[in-house]
Amino acid sequence: MIQMFDKFNSEDRGQVGIGTLIVFIAMVLVAAIAAGVLVNTAGFLQATAEDAGQESVNKVTNRVEVLNTHGTVGGENDIDNITMTVRLAAGSSSVDMNETSIKYLSDTQVQTLTNSSKSLTYANKTNFNLSKVTDDDGSFGVLNSMNDRYEVRINTSDIENPSGDLTGGLSTGEKVTLEITSRTGGTTQVMLTMPQQLAGKTQGEPVEL
Known part of the structure; x- marks a missing residue:
């Protein structure tokens, strides 16, 4: 019986058990770290997706609507x-017209216009001008209510004649495209064709476009 027990080394068996335990603990720690990394990555990706989604929504919704247009002869x-x-x-949230740009594209000119209302009372070749029609809360320049109405004025004569030779603005039948883009990227496109008949109209007379 004594010789039979000698075949088993209790010290060696204890060492093997401790080694296995150490490996097991190490595996648990690695798994915990990996799980933490995955959770953090998932959270980051979710936040990024939400930001991208909100940005896409803003580009679609945060924009202006053009109710009517007219030209001046x-x-x-x-x-x-x-x-x-x-x-x-x-469905749009507020749009600050002070941070809104208008891209003007005609057969001969391409120009990006910004708001000049704070410093100028008129439009020129690089600026559009804004005037109030209705404003519920006195926050002129910012459209923040469906009842707010502003008039946007574009000086086609200055844009079409940047050299200042005063040869006129847009002639009959000419076309112009206006792209109104808010700060968040929402864009409204307006395509206009000048009236075919302007003969007989007096200078300064408004005509529907």
Whole structure:
């Protein structure tokens, strides 16, 4: 019996058990660290997806709606100015017209316009001008209510003649595209064709576009 027990080394068996335990604990720690990394990564990806989704929504919803447009007849049977009445588009949050740009594209000119209302009372070749029609809370420049209405005025004569030779604005039949883009990227596109008949119109007379 004594010889039989000698075949088992209790010290060796204890060492093997401790080694297995150490390996097991190490595996648990690695798994915990990996799980933490996965949770953090999932949280980061979720936040990024939410930001991207909100940005996409803003580009679609945060924009203006053009209610009507008219032009002003110049001295050479052309359109010297374009005026648009704008409001918030349905579902849009507030739009700051001071941070809104208008891209003007005609057959001969491409120009990006910004708001000059704070410093100028008129539009020129690089600025549009804003005037109030209705404003519920006196926050002029910011469309934050569906009842707010502003007029946006664009000086086509200055844009079409950057050299200042006063040869006129947009002639009959000419087309112009206006892209109104808010700070968040929401864009409204307006395509206008000048009236075919301007003869007989007096200078300064408004005509529907």
